[in-house]
Amino acid sequence: MKEFNAFIKKEFYHIFRDTRTLMILILLPIILIMLFSFAISVEIRNVNIGILAPTNDNSINQLAHKIETSEYFNITHWLNSPNEINDLMRANEVDLVLAFGDHFDQRMLSADGAQLGIVIDGSNPNNASMEMMYLMGLLQSYFSEKASVLPSSAGSLTTNVRMLYNPQSRSAYNFAPGIMGLILILICALMTSVSIVREKEMGTMEVLLISPVKPIHIILAKMIPYLIISCFVLGIILTLSFTVLGIPMLGTLHWIILVSLVYILLALSIGLFVSNMVDSQLVATLICAVVFMMPILLLSGMLFPIESMPRFFQVVSNIIPARWYISAIKKLMIQGVEFQFVLKEFTILCGMTLLLITASLKKFKEFI
């Protein structure tokens, strides 16, 4: 036991004397949370709208005023002919054009109805569909207002959409769990594997192997300090999410922590597994970054919704631990569900952890 304590003490020396790395580990989650929640935003704002109106109708002006006053749209151009649309869009002057038919006012109340075309710059499909959604909402509310003053409007259909759990569509809600999934992998997998491989590179591993210390103790001593740091970072992220981002934390805190602990263990065993396979710090870093971190960004549902991925990537995303973790944390933190609803994710994470720990302990080399 004395040997083991000496080991852990040594690991803490390494960590605390490398102040730069330690600062990165602690500041990175804070900076990422701030960045993703305030600066980087997938919400749309300041959409430039052009209006093509052959006749100057009263209702068009009313509609334009309504659009102008919304926080998402700015009317920047009034067009005279449809030929201008293409040029303006290519010059990125407008993102969207509303094209009204002739005599909009009169026809609107006639039996044939009036014509209104919407042209959207579809080069960014995600934005286009969001713009479309917002605009439709605006139009719908305008026309239903208009129709309600008429006696014949009794049977008109109105849709009523409510965004549950995230009423303002705040992207921070989506990012906080994603950042947790990313940072914990970074600290646990990357740092553990690099610190084990460093001993191999420096030749100290050979000396440690030729000592009475049990290999399992070498491994555990490497894991425990990073486990403690991860818990500390987890605390920072949760506090920030609650205070700065205002994420409601509806789910009970202890379940969030339990799921996170399993995920931390999983990340540690990934680090251990990687360190067993490679012999240089550079390769360990690359593997952790390319094989484990990139897929988290791209395939875990953090940036792009899994449902809209091609079938192949949907299948691949199943083996990415962060996908299950992020999904579970979203449910617990934002939807505030009971633990039984994340049981599936929890079981998968536990299974992956067991598998990896067994595999890496089996692969741990007592010989060179």
Place this chain on the structure above:
Amino acid sequence: MAESNFNNLPHDAIVVEGVSKQFGNITAVDNLSFTVPRGELFGIIGPDGAGKTTLFRLLTSLMHPTEGNAYVDGLHTVRDYKLIRQRVGYMPGKFSLYQDMSVRENLEFFASVFGTTIEENYELIKDIYCRLEPFADRKAGKLSGGMKQKLALCCALIHAPSVLFLDEPTTGVDPSSRREFWDMLTRLREHNITIIVSTAYMDEASRCDRVAMMNNGRFISTDTPFNIIRKFDKTLLAIRADNMFQLLNDIRRLDFVDSCYTFGEYHHATINQQTDENTKEKMEQILTSQYHHTNLHINECTPTLEDCFILYSR
């Protein structure tokens, strides 16, 4: 005291029987057999790639031999590897300590890893550690090369091992520190510790009790340094002239010269047995008259271990 622990151990600290180690097609260690009696300072000299490090890893149980058996303190290196790991000390060639930890922290760490304390075996490392003590709080990464090696030796000795393996301990260390290091090894024999040390510097090998010359995975000669040199049965000439490069080619053309190679400021030439006594004069005459060498100096010289190594490894 350390030596009292070793009383009931077998007489031979190391027994190697027909050990080979292959990596794919490459044979790093080729059917080696040798024994090292307890308390001996046994040197293994040879160039890089001779198989020295592989041999150390086989003996310290880090690798399994492809063929053959090896015993350390009577323990089999494959079957009893756990027991071996408790009693040997090992300093790998690339061993570089923990750079971000101080001298004392490094030593304390290795002491507790081996389940002991600095105080318990202080007697053993006293000679070496007293030189390091003024720098006890300095980070290992900020020590000079010679100091690092002294600290590494302390770390390998701290648990009073019965057999100590040092893999090229003096590589990258200045000459005076190297000499000091060997003085320490010589003193360690008083504690009856068997020391196996490898080096690429031939001059160091003369300080060993016995030396094994290793090349291509084999021992080409194993004996005391004195005997190895005594067995050198050829005339050895040291030759110098103004145009050293041309001189080397010209000497090699002489039919009574067995071999010629650069040796410091001189070329060393070994002479065929059959030729008569006054080869020196004969060579002087040919080199000046036929090849027009100026400032020619030819002296007969006593062979060094390096000359022996070059002769035997041909």
